[in-house]
Amino acid sequence: MCAQSRAERDSDAPGGSAAERVPEPARTVLDGPEMQRALTRIAHEVLERTKGGADVTLLGIPSRGVPLAARLAERIERVEGRTVPQGSLDITMYRDDLRLAPARALGRTEIPPEGVDGRLVVLVDDVLFSGRTVRAALDALNDIGRPRAVQLAILVDRGHRELPIRADYVGKNLPTSLRETVTVQLSEYDGTDAVLLGPAKPRAGAESPAAEEA
């Protein structure tokens, strides 16, 4: 019954410039101000594509997607002067790799009171990798209601899709090799905003994208 939580994901998280703590150097590919600008651009793109975003609901995928959705909502509000419903959608129970690891602790699911029926739902996550998380999120959403449309906003697209899924809004396209790791740090969790590109962690046999995948 041990919950293998997000420990791996957060292993090089704690405070300050994590680049110095990681034994092998991890390169910063997106720093704080760049991340802010990327999010501001995505917020504008969402408004443009949805013609003002009147029926937009932002749902972040735990853990890093949730604060990203909150930041997008805040920016959209600043531009349009209207509040955007936002929440979180946990996908743990819909994962396709549940049987490959001990049971995981669940994240929070908070659907705004308006629900998702007839809304334009924008899913928000930090990294888009294999696409399996997004597949699970679509399944989860399907059990909650019937949105008018679903779009995907992502901070970093690192490629290597295993499913026919693409993002509608991308903060940064980051060509990577499968051996590299992408770590997103957000001030809400890690005390700093950055996207780091590092070499693969030496874990035998596990190319497991679980920690970074989106």
Add this chain to the structure above:
Amino acid sequence: MRHLLSAGDLTRDEALLVLDTAAELAQVSGRSVKKLPTLRGRTVVNLFYEDSTRTRTSFELAAKRLSADVVNFSAKGSSVSKGESLKDTALTLQAMGADGVVVRHSASGAAHRLAEWVDGSVLNAGDGTHEHPTQALLDVYTMRERLGRLDGLRVAIVGDVLHSRVARSNVLLLHTLGAEVTLVAPPTLVPVSVHTWPCSVSYDLDAVLPKSDVVMLLRVQAERMHDAFFPTAREYSRRYGLDGERFARMQDDAIVMHPGPMVRGMEISAEVADSARSTVNEQVANGVSVRMAVLYLLLGGS
């Protein structure tokens, strides 16, 4: 952790993980599609050697909400009535590929024995007068929902402690989670070994009542009594039953719990059972969420 046999096996972190998972899964009960795909293709066998309404249906519903296949097996109308032993029955179920076995048996320790024989996870749904861990988990979940905390909570468990598996599981789990438990019962209905339990004992309900945040009443299990434990039902009810007059002397925000089935007029009066501070029906609803959490944590991973 592979099995859930005793509430005492759970560490504080494991118990809190079950409660937090249950709190998330409780949302599923409020959705239009009350189903998750998590245990698709897994088989859960409900092996019930004793009568049960609440626990069996609760486990069945929990497993179905997680998309598991559920096989119900009750001793009546099965090969057990032809003389088949628990072990042979278990091996039969094993051969059919059960991933999880939920077992209720009149013999204390039945679940432990079963866990030695089968490969899947064993969930104790009540073994004799020993333990009923999921009941304790749902009781604790209900306390946390209602009162917002467990640490330092003063819980009185009143009634037939001697024959109660609920009492033992609750004492162990509440102790792990930092609550203070007082057992209240006539001396004849307190187990001999109670000094080894992490709780205090009182014979006087009226003294304990005003100092309790939670009063949990237990049914007098007449079917397990082969002796005279108290003179008359009326006398028991006068001294250990929760009636309106005693209820009025409880703290304003204290809650009344009962694992069911209730005998109204014996351990609890109808007016108390139906009051807004009685959590009897909430406990049943929370039972499904808690059992979903336990099934997920035991069967959901590798």
